[in-house]
Amino acid sequence: MEMRVTTTWHGKRHFSATGASGHTVSIDAKPDAGGEDKGARPMELLLMGLTGCTGIDVTMILERMRQPLEALDIEAVGTRREEYPQAFTEIHLTYRITGDVQPAKAWRAIHLSEEKYCSASASLSARIVPHLVLNGAPVPDPGVGDSAED
Amino acid sequence: MEMRVTTTWHGKRHFSATGASGHTVSIDAKPDAGGEDKGARPMELLLMGLTGCTGIDVTMILERMRQPLEALDIEAVGTRREEYPQAFTEIHLTYRITGDVQPAKAWRAIHLSEEKYCSASASLSARIVPHLVLNGAPVPDPGVGDSAED
Numbered sequence: 001m002e003m004r005v006t007t008t009w010h011g012k013r014h015f016s017a018t019g020a021s022g023h024t025v026s027i028d029a030k031p032d033a034g035g036e037d038k039g040a041r042p043m044e045l046l047l048m049g050l051t052g053c054t055g056i057d058v059t060m061i062l063e064r065m066r067q068p069l070e071a072l073d074i075e076a077v078g079t080r081r082e083e084y085p086q087a088f089t090e091i092h093l094t095y096r097i098t099g100d101v102q103p104a105k106a107w108r109a110i111h112l113s114e115e116k117y118c119s120a121s122a123s124l125s126a127r128i129v130p131h132l133v134l135n136g137a138p139v140p141d142p143g144v145g146d147s148a149e150d
Numbered sequence: 151m152e153m154r155v156t157t158t159w160h161g162k163r164h165f166s167a168t169g170a171s172g173h174t175v176s177i178d179a180k181p182d183a184g185g186e187d188k189g190a191r192p193m194e195l196l197l198m199g200l201t202g203c204t205g206i207d208v209t210m211i212l213e214r215m216r217q218p219l220e221a222l223d224i225e226a227v228g229t230r231r232e233e234y235p236q237a238f239t240e241i242h243l244t245y246r247i248t249g250d251v252q253p254a255k256a257w258r259a260i261h262l263s264e265e266k267y268c269s270a271s272a273s274l275s276a277r278i279v280p281h282l283v284l285n286g287a288p289v290p291d292p293g294v295g296d297s298a299e300d
Binding site: 001002003004005006007008009012013015017019020021023025026027029030033034035037039040041042043044045046047048049050051052053055056059060069071072073074075076077078079080081082084085086087088116117118119120121122123124125126 | 187189209219224226236270272
């Protein structure tokens with residue numbers, strides 16, 4: 001099973017990347033790193049891929065659980081090494097869910113994504129720490145063993 | 151050192167992700183996975199981040215080495231596990247360089263990126279295998295110890 005992306009240089013630090021899906025994404029460095037800010041930073045794309053991956057999982061799992069999602073956003077905050085290479089060491093993911101969703105089912109969906117389905121999460125070496133805010137209120141992680149189902 | 155991205159759900163499997171740089175990227179699943187193909191696949195974004203990261207490094211290093219780059223594209227082919235999570239296990243990066251660039255310097259720039267500077271490469275758990283095609287001809291990897299400088 002393979003996935004392919006081709007990335008083309010456009011001068012200075014500006015690139016465009018196109019995957020097999022046909023979608024093109026612009027990439028650039030910030031001005032103080034010699035770039036012209038014509039696109040997202042490469043490391044932002046890793047966090048975007050991670051949030052998109054787990055977001056797709058969570059919407060699909062909650063749909064199957066018949067939990068009506070009204071809104072969802074996911075914030076990723078990645079901590080990076082100070083020294084080069086400045087890899088992510090820890091990534092905190094905050095899932096903000098609005099809807100008549102049971103807290104235990106929301107956590108169950110998040111754990112299923114992170115532990116079983118999310119290919120992006122499994123491709124990154126950083127420790128990933130999830131958080132849930134449901135209808136504006138933080139809900140502590142019940143832990144894997146305490147989830148509502150199984 | 152932190153980096154932040156916020157990703158918002160737009161129904162079905164469609165998301166938009168915005169980083170601190172202000173650039174927004176659209177993410178979606180393919181139709182046979184419940185998506186509407188309104189954006190790149192999450193796993194493509196990981197490869198895009200990787201190619202952009204090493205591409206920025208290589209252009210910067212070759213500039214410092216006064217090697218005149220005319221064109222550069224980088225192709226990433228990621229092999230994924232068949233089972234879930236379908237993480238990348240190996241990623242082949244082919245650097246296609248056009249210009250009056252010395253082969254040993256091109257390889258030196260690639261090795262410096264992969265081993266020392268590229269934060270995306272260091273954030274991924276897959277084995278990364280570089281290849282060089284210089285002015286249309288493949289140039290074998292001289293190996294780290296055999297590079298022209300140090």
